[in-house]
Amino acid sequence: MNDEIELFGDSIALVNEIYHLSDISNLIDFDEINKLTVSFMSIYQTEKNKLPYHINILDLLWANENANSRIFAELLKQKNDNKSEILHSFLCYLTTQNADFNQRPVKPQITSEKERIDILVIDKDFAIIIENKIHDAVDQVSQIARYIDKVKKMGFKETQIYFIYLTKYGNKKPENQSWINENGTNYRELFSKRYFQISFRHDILPWLTDYVLPNCKVKDVYLKSTIEQYIDYLEGMFNLRKINHKMNSELQKHIKEALELNSTPEKNHYKLTNKLSQLIKVEEQIKSMLQSTEKECWNSWLRQLKIDFPNLVTVDYVNAIKFPKVGVIIEYNGYKFAILIEKETNIYYGIGRHEASAELNEEVKSFLKPLLEGFKETPWWYGWKYTTFENGYGSLKVLIENVLIKISVHPNQ
CATH class of the missing domain: 1.10.287 (Helix Hairpins)
Structure with a gap:
């Protein structure tokens, strides 16, 4: 204490x-x-x-934004007699926020963290992008615009795409730059009627408590237990237990x-508001310091890579506005690949084709597979995994060392 x-x-x-x-x-x-x-x-x-x-298992696991996204996505995937009841309920709730929204599930597909989109709901005639900011993560450069462009490439028209900005309390708004894509198109006004700003505190928690939980069937023991745990977790977050x-x-x-x-309510309100403004002032300074500290981390990691692996070519995108990263290039059997640590909204590390090849190589993929258990594969990555700034460089170094050891033992396979 x-x-x-x-x-x-x-x-x-x-x-x-x-x-x-x-x-x-x-x-x-x-x-x-x-x-x-x-x-x-x-x-x-x-x-x-x-x-x-x-005890709440989510409290013990320190659920981050990604964990919250996965939980919410799994709830939306629930089906009973081939009916997406929870998703249907959620879409009905969105209608209460925007009377013009009348989409309902037909053959929905729901993913979490695909294409780096926190939650994506796609159906026959519509797609919903859900950006989860439960811990107030800052918007990355052109983040919303990039997600919209990705969904358009899936075959959806702009008018079929909806965007949900899901925050902790509902008072955080997207930065203007986040709406603008690399071609200069600003989606803010274009999506004004297909944009929802909702919160875990004032929307998701009441919806789960008042609509979802009461309609759970007796036989759905594990679903009910999961919802109860998640409600309790959110109540703990907002000090409502x-x-x-x-x-x-x-x-x-x-x-x-x-x-x-x-004194009078007015004077009491004045005192509380002033006290809160002081604390907000501190928060602003800390956030500014946090951005500077992140930049120091990237520079420190780059220097350390050159010390720890002096014979390897380094990847230096420390000053990149979008996707800052550092790492090394390694060659196996004539094929190059990169071992990197990178950040979009969150920070992650792994082995990819960045600065090394135009596409993933099957021989390299087979060679690296034993080292990438628990990692996720994408068109850019043989495997990637989330980490933290505290543990990031250590995890990256161990992965590089393990790859070098495997190459030394099996130089040609």
């Missing part, structure tokens, strides 16, 4: 510094936050220790006393 308090103390010190530099003098003295943080964490820990035992009500009440009571929220 002391570590948590020290961490919050450091954060508050940063808030003070930012506001001092910004010369914002009309807000409540933020020094009081230091005292509030220590007392808040003390009460939080006390109340948390009183909570009954609670019933077991947390007493703790939340105590914490809010403490904040009310500490901020002296004993």
Whole structure:
């Protein structure tokens, strides 16, 4: 607990510094936050220790955006007597958001992470792209436009394509650049009537709770269990679990006393808004620092590759606006391939044909197969897998070393 308090103390010190530099003098003295943080964490820990035992497998697995996309996609795939009941319910819900939307499932196909699209629903006469931003990931360059173009290449007309921007609370909007493709076409206005901005908090959670779960059949034990777990997971994310009500009440009571929220609702609202704006200011600075730190990671990895593998040709796309990547080129039996770490929305690594060949080679594919168990194959990749900035270079290095060892043992097969 002391570590948590020290961490919050450091954060508050940063808030003070930012506001001092910004010369914002009309807000409540933020020094009081230091005292509030220590007392808040003390009460939080006390109340948390009183909570009954609670376990949710998604909490334990730290489900990221990709995991949430896979879960949501699997729910939409559900069928009973060849009827896509959950998908039908979801499309009906979309109609409540846009009366002009009247699509219903006929022969739907649902994929997750295909062509890097989080969730894609395609049917006879329509396609729905779902971009999941549950953890507020930034939009990549031309991200929405690229996804639309990919679906158009599948044979769908522009007027048959719908786009859903699914965020945590519904207040995050796509960046304008995300709508513009490499040819300069801006899809924002073109999709104004086929665009949905919905949230997990105000749309998905109530829909699951009020419409999906109550209509689960008794025989669908595992489906019901999955939905219950996912609802509980989302309730935990938004601090809505019933077991947390007493703790939340105590914490809010403490904040009310500490901020002296004993005046009119208008004045209380002013105090809370100012306090929240201070915290948002810190968040903005941290996000800016995060982007700079990512750039430092790419440069560091490139330098380390040259140290760890001095005899290999390196791939350097550190400064690429779209798909930054670093890696090495390796040759086997006269065929070249690349071992890379790359980022689109998320970061991933693997073995591909980038900077090496026009297409995947069957001999190379066969040779690499034992090393790529658990990796996903695409037209660009012999195999790729998600990673993190913390573990990315280590995973990349191990993969390169394993390939070099295999080549040394079996130089020609």
